[in-house]
Amino acid sequence: MSTALEGLVRQTFCVISEGELCKKIIAPQQWLHSKIQSLDQLNACVDRAVAQGLRLLLVVGEDELSRSLQLVDLKKQNNPDFAFGVLLVSKEPKEFLRKQGLPLQVVDILSEKEAKSQLDYFLLKNIRPHGMANNAGNKIGAALLGKLNAIFTELSKEKNAEKLFEKIVRKTIEFGECSAVVLQILREQDGENYFTPKVSLELNSELIIDRTTNIVDENSLFGYVVQTGKMHTVFHFDKSRTSNRGDHNPVYDYSNLDSVDSIVTIPLKNSQGEIEGVLQVVFKSHESLSATKRKTHFDFEDETLWSTFANQVGSVLENVKFYADVQGLFEGFVRASVKAIEARDKSTGGHSERVAKMCVGLARAVTECEVGTYRLVKFRDEEIRELEYAAMLHDFGKIGVREEVLKKAKKLHGWQLTGIEERLKICKAAAKIHSLERKIRSGHMNDKIVDEDYEKRIKELENYWEIIRTSNSPTVLKRENLTALDRIRGEQLVLPDGEKIALLSNDEYEALSIMQGTLTEDERLEIESHVKHTFQFLKDIPWTREFKNLTDIAHCHHEKLDGTGYPRRLVSHEIPLQSKIMTIADIYDALTARDRVYKDMVPVEKALDILYEEVKAGKLDEALFELFVAKKIFEHAQLKVIHQVA
Numbered sequence: 001m002s003t004a005l006e007g008l009v010r011q012t013f014c015v016i017s018e019g020e021l022c023k024k025i026i027a028p029q030q031w032l033h034s035k036i037q038s039l040d041q042l043n044a045c046v047d048r049a050v051a052q053g054l055r056l057l058l059v060v061g062e063d064e065l066s067r068s069l070q071l072v073d074l075k076k077q078n079n080p081d082f083a084f085g086v087l088l089v090s091k092e093p094k095e096f097l098r099k100q101g102l103p104l105q106v107v108d109i110l111s112e113k114e115a116k117s118q119l120d121y122f123l124l125k126n127i128r129p130h131g132m133a134n135n136a137g138n139k140i141g142a143a144l145l146g147k148l149n150a151i152f153t154e155l156s157k158e159k160n161a162e163k164l165f166e167k168i169v170r171k172t173i174e175f176g177e178c179s180a181v182v183l184q185i186l187r188e189q190d191g192e193n194y195f196t197p198k199v200s201l202e203l204n205s206e207l208i209i210d211r212t213t214n215i216v217d218e219n220s221l222f223g224y225v226v227q228t229g230k231m232h233t234v235f236h237f238d239k240s241r242t243s244n245r246g247d248h249n250p251v252y253d254y255s256n257l258d259s260v261d262s263i264v265t266i267p268l269k270n271s272q273g274e275i276e277g278v279l280q281v282v283f284k285s286h287e288s289l290s291a292t293k294r295k296t297h298f299d300f301e302d303e304t305l306w307s308t309f310a311n312q313v314g315s316v317l318e319n320v321k322f323y324a325d326v327q328g329l330f331e332g333f334v335r336a337s338v339k340a341i342e343a344r345d346k347s348t349g350g351h352s353e354r355v356a357k358m359c360v361g362l363a364r365a366v367t368e369c370e371v372g373t374y375r376l377v378k379f380r381d382e383e384i385r386e387l388e389y390a391a392m393l394h395d396f397g398k399i400g401v402r403e404e405v406l407k408k409a410k411k412l413h414g415w416q417l418t419g420i421e422e423r424l425k426i427c428k429a430a431a432k433i434h435s436l437e438r439k440i441r442s443g444h445m446n447d448k449i450v451d452e453d454y455e456k457r458i459k460e461l462e463n464y465w466e467i468i469r470t471s472n473s474p475t476v477l478k479r480e481n482l483t484a485l486d487r488i489r490g491e492q493l494v495l496p497d498g499e500k501i502a503l504l505s506n507d508e509y510e511a512l513s514i515m516q517g518t519l520t521e522d523e524r525l526e527i528e529s530h531v532k533h534t535f536q537f538l539k540d541i542p543w544t545r546e547f548k549n550l551t552d553i554a555h556c557h558h559e560k561l562d563g564t565g566y567p568r569r570l571v572s573h574e575i576p577l578q579s580k581i582m583t584i585a586d587i588y589d590a591l592t593a594r595d596r597v598y599k600d601m602v603p604v605e606k607a608l609d610i611l612y613e614e615v616k617a618g619k620l621d622e623a624l625f626e627l628f629v630a631k632k633i634f635e636h637a638q639l640k641v642i643h644q645v646a
């Protein structure tokens with residue numbers, strides 16, 4: 001028997017009830033124990049334990065539980081250092097646990113059958129050491145506290161769940177001076193508890209992450225700890241031990257059992273007392289202390305320390321889960337917003353995501369670059385994610401732009417072109433009427449001059465239609481077309497009631513005389529207003545601290561370094577670097593997108609030339625553009641995976 005175990009046996013007084021459920025129970029021979037039949041006898045035993053400074057393990061059935069607990073609790077109030085625990089023997093342990101849960105003082109619950117075969121050492125160690133923390137030997141020293149603080153300061157900075165799991169096992173093996181550590185994260189779905197992932201680290205070995213999802217099985221040390229919610233220690237691990245309570249199960253538990261001395265399985269609880277995960281710490285006996293500086297076995301006195309450690313790890317896990325929930329929420333919100341924009345205008349489908357991919361690529365390239373203008377700029381993962389989200393949402397404001405403007409493929413709206421076509425038909429009919437009137441007036445129905453005039457007019461009107469049709473396309477307007485439009489604008493249509501209307505309205509003339517593109521001045525301003533709408537939308541969202549610049553980054557995506565951008569005409573030093581990155585990605589994608597209705601797709605080389613012209617004109621950032629080209633960031637737009645940011 002190890003020194004630690006001998007110590008426990010010497011320090012503990014086991015008192016067994018002779019009630020119905022417990023009467024056949026016999027304590028192991030070396031244990032200090034006594035059988036009792038009444039509360040008076042229990043009272044005497046408790047007094048003896050208090051007087052001799054012994055810990056008390058009371059074994060009782062369900063019927064005696066309440067009165068026994070009251071009595072020992074009463075003694076505890078007068079003797080704060082008195083440590084005790086009650087072992088409950090139950091006919092239906094599962095039913096009892098389901099209905100009532102275990103009172104704090106109950107160290108374990110056993111079925112009648114189990115109690116007969118398994119009254120064992122692990123029950124002794126489970127008696128909570130009330131008051132022992134006040135003893136010098138068990139006090140957590142200032143140096144140790146400092147060490148714990150340093151560990152948890154580092155752990156609480158980690159926002160990425162998987163990186164945190166890895167850090168937890170590495171810090172545990174370092175802090176506990178043990179031989180191996182296994183961490184299982186508990187997840188709940190549809191009322192069932194699952195473990196995933198399982199992160200294991202053996203001294204001097206590689207870390208293993210097993211992402212298999214396993215339903216929690218109580219026939220394992222991990223499962224048992226989830227069921228009871230209590231730390232569980234196996235001293236002098238015995239591979240042959242068979243039991244359905246807290247038995248070793250290699251699927252869940254630490255599996256390399258060579259030389260294992262003790263296995264401590266610890267629940268990691270959050271601030272609500274719910275289990276977030278379970279940590280298993282393994283001590284091996286074969287290792288030389290001097291060579292490895294490892295502990296070869298678990299000491300009973302370590303329990304307080306491990307409880308403190310586990311509480312802290314539990315709260316860090318809770319934080320990272322909360323953080324992941326918030327991230328998931330934002331991610332879902334961003335994706336839903338992008339869907340809403342793209343449902344509005346399918347021709348720009350995928351634009352936001354491609355711009356986001358290129359922004360992430362360029363921001364990473366800036367971070368990795370050790371030379372040039374931005375050699376000192378190092379974006380953190382959170383900043384890259386902020387830029388990614390800003391890019392996904394940069395055009396959200398287009399939702400506030402009229403659909404007919406957003407999707408305008410020609411200079412005239414469809415209904416405008418139809419109106420002109422109808423007016424031309426009326427003009428043709430008027431020409432016919434006019435020629436017939438002339439013939440009637442002259443009395444010559446075969447008047448060739450009248451016929452020629454009529455033909456000439458019809459050709460003229462058809463020529464008008466051709467000019468209007470060709471001017472309507474978004475290509476550069478020919479000079480002669482503009483002159484012809486001026487002529488057409490002067491044409492008037494006389495209705496039967498004498499009212500005169502212009503063949504081309506002022507709005508139609510203005511639209512057709514656009515020199516390039518499809519938008520009138522008012523429509524261009526309306527499209528540009530999407531940036532303001534984006535800003536109005538984003539500024540009202542309560543972003544977390546790490547996304548505090550997201551709105552500003554998106555707000556500046558159409559600003560140019562020389563102050564010619566919009567909406568605020570900012571100049572270089574007023575524009576965030578992230579926005580300068582986004583501007584390059586945004587223009588590149590707008591040029592090369594194959595699905596815009598109002599323009600043809602521009603080849604990559606041509607698009608880079610156009611961007612370079614903008615750089616030379618002092619509108620885009622030269623160093624960023626060089627990285628964009630050198631690192632072929634434009635190819636990131638085609639990457640399948642996004643959200644690689646940790």
Ligand SMILES: [Fe+2]
Nearest residue numbers: 394395557558
């Ligand atoms: Fe935009």
Ligand SMILES: [Fe+2]
Nearest residue numbers: 351394395586
């Ligand atoms: Fe855009």
